[in-house]
Structure formats: C-alpha cells, structure tokens
Amino acid sequence: MEHQIDRRRSLPGGRxxxxxxxxxxxxxxxxxxxxxxxxxxxxxxxxxxxxxxxxATITAGDVDLVEADLPAEVARHxxxxxxxxxxxxxxxxxxxxxxxxxxxxxxxxxxxxxxxVAVTLPRAQVAVGRLKQGERVDLFVTYNDATELVVRSAExxxxxxxxxxxxxxxREVELVVAVPSGDAVTALVDALRTGDVTVVRSTFGADGxxxxxxxxx
Numbered sequence: 407m408e409h410q411i412d413r414r415r416s417l418p419g420g421r422x423x424x425x426x427x428x429x430x431x432x433x434x435x436x437x438x439x440x441x442x443x444x445x446x447x448x449x450x451x452x453x454x455x456x457x458x459x460x461x462a463t464i465t466a467g468d469v470d471l472v473e474a475d476l477p478a479e480v481a482r483h484x485x486x487x488x489x490x491x492x493x494x495x496x497x498x499x500x501x502x503x504x505x506x507x508x509x510x511x512x513x514x515x516x517x518x519x520x521x522x523v524a525v526t527l528p529r530a531q532v533a534v535g536r537l538k539q540g541e542r543v544d545l546f547v548t549y550n551d552a553t554e555l556v557v558r559s560a561e562x563x564x565x566x567x568x569x570x571x572x573x574x575x576x577r578e579v580e581l582v583v584a585v586p587s588g589d590a591v592t593a594l595v596d597a598l599r600t601g602d603v604t605v606v607r608s609t610f611g612a613d614g615x616x617x618x619x620x621x622x623x
Contacts, residue, residue, distance in 0.1 A: 461563025497540030
C-alpha cells in the first residue's frame with residue numbers, strides 16, 4: 407500500500423516579504439505621481455491673445471486668462487488677473503499666446519492718450535549708451551549758445567528702422583517717442599525744425615517739467 411506524503415508549504419522568507427513591500431510602495435508612488443500629473447493646473451496667468459508690438463497699450467481684447475503649472479519663482483512674475491495687465495505698455499514684442507511677465511510691461515498703467523513723434527538725429531546727439539524700448543528720455547534743444555529742456559520723460563517706443571530695440575553704429579539714430587499732450591508735440595516738432603535736439607536718458611525722481619509740460623523758449 408502506497409503512502410502519500412504531504413509536503414508542508416514553507417512561508418515566504420524575510421527578503422521576499424521586504425521585496426513585496428517595496429514593490430507595493432513603488433506601485434503606490436507611481437499611482438500618486440500619475441494622479442498628480444493628470445490634475446488640472448490651478449495657477450491662473452495672463453497671456454497675450456494677439457501679437458503685441460513694443461509701445462502698444464494693452465487693452466481688454468489683448469489678454470486672456472489661462473491656467474498653467476508654473477514653478478513658484480516664475481509664477482510670481484506673472485499676472486493673475488486681466489485687470490492687472492490692462493493699461494500697461496509693452497516694452498517689447500509679445501507673441502500671441504505668450505505669458506505676460508512683469509518685465510515685459512511698464513510698472514504703471516498708461517494715464518491717457520499719447521502722441522508719437524519720430525525723431526531722427528545724428529548719432530552724437532543721442533547721449534545714451536544702450537537705450538532700450540520702454541525707457542524714458544529727456545529732449546533738449548540748443549539755439550545758438552543756449553540750451554533748454556523741451557520735453558521731459560518721453561517714452562521711447564521704437565529705436566531704429568528695424569525696431570530691434572537697440573542703438574546701432576549708424577551715423578543717424580531713428581527714435582519714436584511718445585508724449586501725452588499736444589503742447590509737448592508742438593514744442594518738440596518746433597525744436598526739431600529750428601534747433602539742435604539732444605536726447606538723454608531721464609533721471610527719475612528729479613524735479614522739472616513732465617512730458618505733458620513742455621518748456622517754453
């Protein structure tokens with residue numbers, strides 16, 4: 407008569423138990439990472455809804471709000487509401503769909519209508535090393551031996567015919583400056599036609615007439 411011997415099944419060893427636990431933990435980690443990756447971002451940022459040129463005043467139709475997953479150090483330089491961008495001036499070109507960052511626009515909003523005046527001067531009369539779009543300049547005029555301020559703190563909206571935002575080594579420099587009043591336009595045009603105009607970078611905070619307060623002869 408044959409006897410059947412039942413072999414007792416051994417329990418898994420310690421290494422097998424630890425290995426199983428590690429695999430379970432890894433599986434949970436992958437699941438959590440996938441869940442977080444599939445969640446919708448919650449940070450609202452303002453983006454340009456159309457291509458903006460340097461010097462453009464941003465309107466309600468130029469900006470949209472989208473949600474984006476951005477690092478905290480990047481998000482703090484963006485705008486979380488369209489109202490925070492509207493009225494600011496683009497310091498350089500902003501592409502359609504590009505996130506509007508604080509360094510791309512002026513710190514304050516445009517206070518009113520602006521008049522743009524084209525100024526073409528000999529290179530030596532633009533007394534600024536590396537002038538950029540969005541910076542402020544003072545324009546002086548010299549009649550014979552007397553020099554006086556014409557317009558203070560005019561905004562540079564374009565530099566050079568190519569609008570590349572830098573002064574080249576050309577003999578003449580083409581600028582487009584924006585001033586907010588008709589009187590300032592009149593004074594500047596008169597100075598360009600009757601005297602020698604010199605452009606210098608504005609000193610912020612100094613006393614003197616603003617761009618809306620042209621100096622008279």
